Amino acid sequence: MTDDAKSQRVAAVLAAIRPLAAEYYRLTGKPLGVTGELGEHAAAELLGLELASARTKGHDALRIGADGTARRVQIKTRVADSKGSGSKKLGTLAHHDHCDTVLLVLLGAATFDPREIWEAPMSALAERLAKPGSKARDRGRLSIGEFKRIGRLVWPSPGE
Template sequence: MSVYAADKLIAQARLLAAEYRRTMGKPLPGISSEIAEHDAVKLLRLEPRPEGASGYDAVDPARDGLRIQIKSRTIFDESKSGQRVGQLKMEQAWDAVVLVLMDEEYEPYEIYEAQRSDIEAFINSSSSSRAKRGAMSVARFKIIARLVWTREDGLEPEVWDNQA
């Protein structure tokens, strides 16, 4: 499948997911993670994980094949607190996590990156059983992580030097 075909399919998936939520009153299961994975690979200039690899979703060729787990959260109402990041696979081999935040139209507006060591430090210092399982809020993730991409500015050059 060509890159154009994938981009076109993702655009259609965005429309379908947004319309499904408006019509049914609930999100279409699983779609946000597929869209986020596509967006992170494209916007951060990553490569999809090699065939047969597990525990991560992409690699960054500009950073010696850094293994990246991709998470997503679609924010439908920013006034609501308590948004959660999907459980991190702490038992798997990965180096960093990116969190793609999307709006109600399933369009990305911010991407954050956290290093494994920073996440492990939080988990080890937390008394929360949720944290011990690799679960955390979007707000906590944003505190631990660095903003690496925004809809307005694109890649943040001082954080994400992927120009090589």
């Protein structure tokens, strides 16, 4: 199977899974376990990223610049409430030198389609995580709201 055919097949599988994941979430209030894959695929497709191999340490994708340099991207995905924020925590951020930037993909609860993608430099997130006074930060976790305050909206474009 060619890379293009494989990529098309992965997209088809994820398109089939998306409504099932949304229904499971509506019925149970819990994610099905494919949220991360849906977010990674959406970010790669919408932002032109190259997904890394499974179990690559510290990053999920690469962003290749016009000059050919690769920036390592960690991708976190959450199902968003109607406001797209709240106190929900992100998964643990692997804040070491295996990542340059972090994307937060917010999926709509009704369809699991991407609603927003936020980006923050790992250096700024690591600085926030280093501040004392929070058990969650000690574990490498930030809330969606904290991430948004540090980052910037990259999709849809802020002007859309």
